[in-house]
Amino acid sequence: MRELKEGRDWSSMPRTDFEDYRSTELRAPKQAPIRLESGWDQSVALTPVWPTLAEAEADLTSNGRVNGEPIGERIIVEGKILDDAGRAVPGALVEIWQANAAGRYIHREEIHPAPLDPNFLGAGRAITAADGSYRFVTIKPGSYPWGNHRNAWRPAHIHFSIFGAGLAQRLITQMYFPGDPTLPYDPIFNSTADAAVRNRLISRFSMEDTVPEWAHCYKFDIVVSGAFATPFEEGHDHG
Amino acid sequence: MADMMGFGDMDLGDRGGEHRYKYKDAVGQPSSVGPTPSQTVGPFFAYGLTPGPYGYAHKEIHATSLLPSESDETQILIEGQVFDGAGVPVHDAIVEIVQADSAGNYASAPRNDGFTGFGRCGTGAGGLAAKGGDTHFRFHTVKPGATGDGQAPFVTVIVTMRGLLNHCITRLYFPGDQHDDDLVMRQVPQERRTTLVAEETGPNRYRFDVHMQGERETVFFDL
Numbered sequence: 001m002r003e004l005k006e007g008r009d010w011s012s013m014p015r016t017d018f019e020d021y022r023s024t025e026l027r028a029p030k031q032a033p034i035r036l037e038s039g040w041d042q043s044v045a046l047t048p049v050w051p052t053l054a055e056a057e058a059d060l061t062s063n064g065r066v067n068g069e070p071i072g073e074r075i076i077v078e079g080k081i082l083d084d085a086g087r088a089v090p091g092a093l094v095e096i097w098q099a100n101a102a103g104r105y106i107h108r109e110e111i112h113p114a115p116l117d118p119n120f121l122g123a124g125r126a127i128t129a130a131d132g133s134y135r136f137v138t139i140k141p142g143s144y145p146w147g148n149h150r151n152a153w154r155p156a157h158i159h160f161s162i163f164g165a166g167l168a169q170r171l172i173t174q175m176y177f178p179g180d181p182t183l184p185y186d187p188i189f190n191s192t193a194d195a196a197v198r199n200r201l202i203s204r205f206s207m208e209d210t211v212p213e214w215a216h217c218y219k220f221d222i223v224v225s226g227a228f229a230t231p232f233e234e235g236h237d238h239g
Numbered sequence: 240m241a242d243m244m245g246f247g248d249m250d251l252g253d254r255g256g257e258h259r260y261k262y263k264d265a266v267g268q269p270s271s272v273g274p275t276p277s278q279t280v281g282p283f284f285a286y287g288l289t290p291g292p293y294g295y296a297h298k299e300i301h302a303t304s305l306l307p308s309e310s311d312e313t314q315i316l317i318e319g320q321v322f323d324g325a326g327v328p329v330h331d332a333i334v335e336i337v338q339a340d341s342a343g344n345y346a347s348a349p350r351n352d353g354f355t356g357f358g359r360c361g362t363g364a365g366g367l368a369a370k371g372g373d374t375h376f377r378f379h380t381v382k383p384g385a386t387g388d389g390q391a392p393f394v395t396v397i398v399t400m401r402g403l404l405n406h407c408i409t410r411l412y413f414p415g416d417q418h419d420d421d422l423v424m425r426q427v428p429q430e431r432r433t434t435l436v437a438e439e440t441g442p443n444r445y446r447f448d449v450h451m452q453g454e455r456e457t458v459f460f461d462l
Contacts (some may be wrong), residue, residue, distance in 0.1 A: 007461035009398030012274035015405040021279075023402030026324035027451050033407070039389065039422025040462065046282060049349050051300050064296075070397070084274055097364040109367070123287035123297055153269045159281060161288060167337075167462050172399055172404035172406055174278040188278060191404050196271040201278065232323035 005034045008168075009225065012200075014191035021187040022148050040167075048163065050093045050127060057125050060096075060138035064121030071117055072101025072139035076209065076217040077175070081162060082133040083226045088132030093163040095125040096136060103142030103156075112144050123134070137215065143182055155182040157190060160222065168225040175220045176202045282331045282401040285361050289333060292364035303360045305338070305380040307353040312341060315443040317411070318377040321362055321398060324452030328374035330363040332400035334449075336378055336411075338393070343384030354381075382413060382443075391421040398449050407459040411447045412436045423460075431458050 017028040056063060061070055077096075081089040089183070099105045100122055104114040122141075126134045141156045143202060155176050162171040183189055183202070192198035209217035242438060244263065269407045278290075291299035317336070321329040339345050346356035358378045366372030383392045391412055399406035412435050418424045424432060434457045437445040449457045 003262060008405070009274045013277050016403070016405045018404060021402070021404065023279075024328075024404065025398060026401075027329070028404070029407065029456060029459055030324075030452050031456055031458075033459040034427060034462040036423060036426055039426065040460070041386065049302075049346050049355055053300075092450035095287055097284060105283040106286055108293070109363075121286065121295075121297055123290070125287075127302070130432075136285075159278075159284065160289070161280070161284075167395065167408060170397060170406065170408075171275065172277060172280050173275055174281075190405070191278075192276040197273065198276055200273065200275050202269065223273060229341065 007033070007143060011194070012192070012197050013197075015193065018191040020148075021191055035163065049090075050095075050163075053125055053127055058136045060098075060120070060122060060136065062126045062137075063124060065119045067192070068119050070100065070139050071121035072120075072123060072142075073167070074137065074215045075140045076135065076137055076211065077203065077211065077220060078133065078135040078159065079203075079222060080215065081128050081164060081222050082132055083164070083169070083223065083224055084223055086129070087226075088128075089164040089169060089224060089226075090128055090130045090132055091165075092128040092132070092134075092169070093125065093161075094128060094134045095123070095161040096138075096158050097123040098138065098141040098158040099144055099156075100143050101139050101143035107142075110152040114144065122162050138176070140216075143180075152187075153182050153185070155180040155186050162222060162224060164186065164224050171222065171224050173222070175218075177218065178202055178205055254359055254390075277405045279401055279404050280333060280399045280460050284333055285363060289361035290363070291360065297420070299356055301359045303356065303376075303378050305336075305355050305378065309377075310352065310354075312352075312381050313443060314379055315382050316377060316379060317394070317422075317445050317447060318375050319437075319447040319449065320374050320376070321400065321449045322451065322453075326399055326453070328362070329400055329451075330365075330367055330372060330374045332362045332376075332398060332449075333359065334362065334376040335359045335397040336380070337395040337397070338380065339383040339386050339421075340442045341381045341384050343386045343392075345386070354458065377408060389420060389422040390423065391416045391418045393421075393423075396447070396449070403451075407451075407457075409442075409457050409459050413445065414439050427458050433453055434458050 081092045100117045100120045102114040128134050143153050143156050146152050157174040157176050160173050203220040204218045205220040206217045284292045286295040290297035321332040340354050362374045395412040396409045405460040437447040440446045
């Protein structure tokens with residue numbers, strides 16, 4: 001049995017009870033999660049079988065088309081899923097969802113008075129390749145207001161859900177854009193105390209990977225925990 | 240193309256090439272390497288993660304049934320609600336379960352019997368709780384077998400929602416099984432163990448409520 005290596009790296013995580021984000025008040029557990037010494041077999045505890053995904057599922061500019069192209073700035077969002085030792089996480093399920101260029105989600109209970117785009121669903125998914133890489137083509141999302149406090153605006157962001165190998169590699173996060181002027185005012189982004197750590201949530205504009213005449217590229221590598229301590233992988237290439 | 244755009248001989252750069260007109264480093268760039276912080280799933284995940292029951296035009300990759308309905312196996316229903324600290328059912332939580340099959344084996348590759356070992360359900364497909372919407376999650380599955388020595392049969396449950404900045408992981412155990420020797424249960428304070436045991440509400444029917452806070456706050460694990 002492969003045992004738990006350790007709990008989550010809480011120094012890199014937001015405070016669950018971060019009070020500036022008001023919805024935490026009734027939803028954040030009051031008790032600390034129990035740190036197990038042993039007994040939860042990580043090698044098999046989470047090994048779901050993902051279906052084969054068509055490449056088109058990672059193209060949000062095409063998977064919601066009804067009668068034309070979605071409106072907004074087309075962008076490429078790509079990166080790698082890595083573990084905390086720098087190893088690629090292949091076969092990970094990466095799911096994204098986001099607002100459209102006007103800052104509007106298609107969700108039924110969304111009431112922000114910005115236009116829906118009939119040709120944009122705003123959701124896609126991919127399985128990482130052998131080198132841990134993923135690539136989405138989408139529309140740059142808009143900022144939108146929310147009810148947390150007066151004049152509260154979410155910075156433009158893309159939601160990410162990651163399933164790697166084992167429960168330790170489950171991660172739900174959000175990707176932000178460099179230079180967004182609303183980032184300093186957002187309680188969700190700022191729920192992680194250390195600025196150097198929370199800035200990991202900001203994607204990097206890459207001119208090298210921007211495709212001429214077509215789309216800007218934003219790079220976003222995601223680091224998840226190591227799946228489990230295993231003596232077999234000592235000396236593994238960290239590249 | 241450059242001439243056509245009226246830029247004369249300006250170097251617009253090329254993929255992998257040099258970029259003459261980059262003047263300075265941009266601001267707001269990542270400044271350290273390490274684990275990516277978690278963020279809330281937010282209120283609007285359904286069309287991406289659980290589109291089917293909500294009626295969104297997006298194919299679901301994982302449903303609330305962990306095996307085909309025509310399976311010969313005895314199926315069980317696991318249902319419950321997620322409650323906030325005021326005792327109000329949460330209508331925008333997402334609940335994921337992972338479990339072994341009835342023989343205690345995980346589905347680590349596609350199987351002939353169609354058992355996936357993974358299910359996902361949103362609690363808002365029935366609409367807002369305040370408007371009388373059904374906020375239950377429901378999974379059709381099999382009762383898992385024990386996965387090894389010192390393991391009582393269990394289902395891993397992952398819960399997250401708007402207002403939760405880090406997802407929560409817990410375990411569902413079944414009433415009637417012997418839990419006292421379970422290696423994980425033994426590390427849970429005696430008085431909190433009942434939060435992990437489902438209630439049998441009928442033949443092959445179990446209820447498992449998740450309480451985020453309060454006297455019955457569910458035990459979550461740090462992993």
